[in-house]
Amino acid sequence: MPKSDINKAGWEQSEFPILCETCLGNNPFIRMSKQEFGRSCGTCARPFTVFRWNPGTGMRFKTTVICQTCAKIKNVCQTCLLDLEYGLPTQVRDTALGVESEAPTSEINREYYAQNMESKLDGAKSLLDVNSRASSAGKEMLKQLARTDPYYKRNRPHICSFYAKGECNRGDACPYRHEMPVQNELSKQNIQDRYHGRNDPVAKKILATHAASMGLQPPEDQSITSLFLSSLPASATEESVRTRVLKSLPAVQPSQLKSVVYVAKSRCAFVNWKDRATAELAAQAWANGLEIDGETHPALSALRLLKETCSAALDALKQPLSSTQISLLSSPPSSAILHKDFQSLLTLIYTSTTKLTLVLRPSAPAPKAALGPINDLGTSITSLATCATLFDLYGSTLSSYARRASREICDSVISLANTFVEDSGDEYLVRTGTVHDLIEKARRELPVDNLAAVKMQWKADRGMLEDSLNDINAMIEDAGDEGDDDLEGERFDDDDELDELGFGPSKKLSDVELERVKKVQPLVRFGTLLHKRIVPDVLANVSGSGPELLAALDALPSHSHSVVLAVEELVASLYAPQKPAALSSAVTAFSNAIHQLHASAVADTLLSSDGDVAKQMSALTLDGGEGARSNGDKQKDPRRWFDACLAQIDKSARAVDELLALDSAPTT
Numbered sequence: 029m030p031k032s033d034i035n036k037a038g039w040e041q042s043e044f045p046i047l048c049e050t051c052l053g054n055n056p057f058i059r060m061s062k063q064e065f066g067r068s069c070g071t072c073a074r075p076f077t078v079f080r081w082n083p084g085t086g087m088r089f090k091t092t093v094i095c096q097t098c099a100k101i102k103n104v105c106q107t108c109l110l111d112l113e114y115g116l117p118t119q120v121r122d123t124a125l126g127v128e129s130e131a132p133t134s135e136i137n138r139e140y141y142a143q144n145m146e147s148k149l150d151g152a153k154s155l156l157d158v159n160s161r162a163s164s165a166g167k168e169m170l171k172q173l174a175r176t177d178p179y180y181k182r183n184r185p186h187i188c189s190f191y192a193k194g195e196c197n198r199g200d201a202c203p204y205r206h207e208m209p210v211q212n213e214l215s216k217q218n219i220q221d222r223y224h225g226r227n228d229p230v231a232k233k234i235l236a237t238h239a240a241s242m243g244l245q246p247p248e249d250q251s252i253t254s255l256f257l258s259s260l261p262a263s264a265t266e267e268s269v270r271t272r273v274l275k276s277l278p279a280v281q282p283s284q285l286k287s288v289v290y291v292a293k294s295r296c297a298f299v300n301w302k303d304r305a306t307a308e309l310a311a312q313a314w315a316n317g318l319e320i321d322g323e324t325h326p327a328l329s330a331l332r333l334l335k336e337t338c339s340a341a342l343d344a345l346k347q348p349l350s351s352t353q354i355s356l357l358s359s360p361p362s363s364a365i366l367h368k369d370f371q372s373l374l375t376l377i378y379t380s381t382t383k384l385t386l387v388l389r390p391s392a393p394a395p396k397a398a399l400g401p402i403n404d405l406g407t408s409i410t411s412l413a414t415c416a417t418l419f420d421l422y423g424s425t426l427s428s429y430a431r432r433a434s435r436e437i438c439d440s441v442i443s444l445a446n447t448f449v450e451d452s453g454d455e456y457l458v459r460t461g462t463v464h465d466l467i468e469k470a471r472r473e474l475p476v477d478n479l480a481a482v483k484m485q486w487k488a489d490r491g492m493l494e495d496s497l498n499d500i501n502a503m504i505e506d507a508g509d510e511g512d513d514d515l516e517g518e519r520f521d522d523d524d525e526l527d528e529l530g531f532g533p534s535k536k537l538s539d540v541e542l543e544r545v546k547k548v549q550p551l552v553r554f555g556t557l558l559h560k561r562i563v564p565d566v567l568a569n570v571s572g573s574g575p576e577l578l579a580a581l582d583a584l585p586s587h588s589h590s591v592v593l594a595v596e597e598l599v600a601s602l603y604a605p606q607k608p609a610a611l612s613s614a615v616t617a618f619s620n621a622i623h624q625l626h627a628s629a630v631a632d633t634l635l636s637s638d639g640d641v642a643k644q645m646s647a648l649t650l651d652g653g654e655g656a657r658s659n660g661d662k663q664k665d666p667r668r669w670f671d672a673c674l675a676q677i678d679k680s681a682r683a684v685d686e687l688l689a690l691d692s693a694p695t696t
Contacts, residue, residue, distance in 0.1 A: 053083020423478025
């Protein structure tokens with residue numbers, strides 16, 4: 029809404045200031061005073077709403093010194109003028125990110141510029157959010173220098189000037205600090221230099237300290253004004269280097285650059301400056317590297333190539349082993365050799381990721397040393413995908429384990445590479461630990477052959493079948509305990525909130541529904557028994573190799589999975605209120621799944637009716653137990669045992685269907 033007074037049209041009115049955590053203080057209960065148009069902005073000179081408050085006990089009163097428009101333009105606090113995200117002076121931030129300040133410093137244009145910028149900044153957005161294209165090297169530098177924790181000592185009272193003169197007579201009652209002032213370069217600070225990022229002594233000290241910690245200590249010879257850039261990308265030219273150098277130093281005039289000597293063969297360059305001060309400023313700004321054509325070091329290119337290699341490996345793992353690939357093999361490797369090679373490749377990947385993490389850790393990165401581990405990692409990933417694909421020669425079940433483990437490892441390596449490329453190494457330990465955990469899991473769980481892979485899948489499915497049978501038994505037991513409710517009292521009185529969320533006790537079964545559950549119980553019990561006996565009575569006696577045997581083994585897991593899905597649907601249909609049509613359909617689906625599993629398990633390829641198998645099955649009873657048999661008992665054929673179990677399943681299924689038909693019949 030425009031101001032009624034045309035002279036106040038550009039003045040600022042606000043309800044709350046833009047402040048950093050340090051300036052707000054550690055006191056959670058702050059009382060602020062607000063004065064509209066209380067003073068002119070320290071940068072644009074426009075009147076604005078001034079806020080004043082005490083950040084805590086023993087602290088001095090603080091006030092806003094610039095308007096909100098100027099604060100949004102530079103993304104700084106209205107009081108201390110430090111960056112809101114990193115807590116650093118604007119000169120440090122702009123130098124690291126290569127951002128050139130567009131705000132005019134002359135009194136003629138600065139108010140006009142602020143009025144124009146006010147219309148572009150909506151809500152909480154700053155000009156940096158709109159225009160900034162930060163480099164990864166600059167972000168890394170700022171993350172290392174960032175002041176994340178509030179520094180409340182900055183809110184202490186000013187030094188007492190009378191104490192410095194030796195004339196303060198108020199003693200402990202004096203609200204100011206009784207310390208002697210220190211005169212150095214940090215004593216000369218002002219709002220304009222801090223805001224515009226020019227000749228800021230605090231920023232110069234921070235940049236110099238960081239450059240020294242990165243090994244860029246200025247030489248004693250003041251005549252040295254050259255900087256050496258190495259490992260430049262292949263696409264770099266003298267013009268691109270010159271352009272990037274000047275853009276990365278917005279405070280440096282192009283006339284201060286003496287020359288750029290680019291050596292294409294060695295992919296390096298010498299940047300020569302006209303004075304020592306500019307050379308030191310450039311060294312401080314490039315302490316974490318200088319991006320040329322989007323690259324700070326070949327390590328970044330190698331990491332991106334590693335991501336592409338992993339993506340290509342993931343695509344290869346989705347494709348089956350083709351006849352063309354098989355024809356290229358002079359002699360197919362044995363299953364034992366593939367297993368050994370797979371384990372060796374896992375070890376290589378484990379070692380390479382460890383080396384990569386050590387040389388690229390954010391505290392002390394060594395990009396040049398990372399090239400070797402990155403190349404080794406890419407080679408191992410490619411070989412791992414090829415090895416996992418070759419397991420198709422020895423069964424799809426075994427191959428599925430190897431392919432799944434390889435896919436998980438490739439995905440985790442991509443996440444690790446992204447950590448160093450995009451996130452500057454944040455959470456690199458977590459990503460590396462994920463890779464290591466997946467490798468250890470693959471080492472433990474990779475089956476020795478296809479038969480072992482089928483047994484592992486069978487064991488997992490058997491547990492789910494037994495859980496479903498236990499659910500049915502629990503339904504019957506709970507229905508039998510309903511008469512004891514009076515002894516327990518109102519045991520669900522405290523679960524009203526759970527009932528509201530749908531987690532309370534389920535509806536009780538009626539007598540008719542309970543009878544159906546009891547009829548279904550033998551069906552699931554016999555089905556679980558048949559599934560359970562396949563491993564010790566069929567798979568335990570499988571021997572030999574060949575395409576027919578592999579095909580027969582690979583057919584079993586899919587049938588087992590169908591049985592698991594069918595029994596889960598069957599159990600779900602037993603909960604109250606039951607729907608007879610859904611229950612009948614679930615019984616039929618379970619019976620059909622058991623029939624398919626039975627036909628696959630008793631095939632001649634897997635089960636023989638003579639030899640040791642028949643002797644082992646002779647001691648079995650239909651309920652799966654083993655005991656002494658009388659001398660008059662006839663020796664049992666395993667195939668006959670499975671047929672008898674299937675007959676019991678069919679009988680139980682018919683009993684359920686008859687009960688459902690009887691329940692749905694009209695009464696007269």
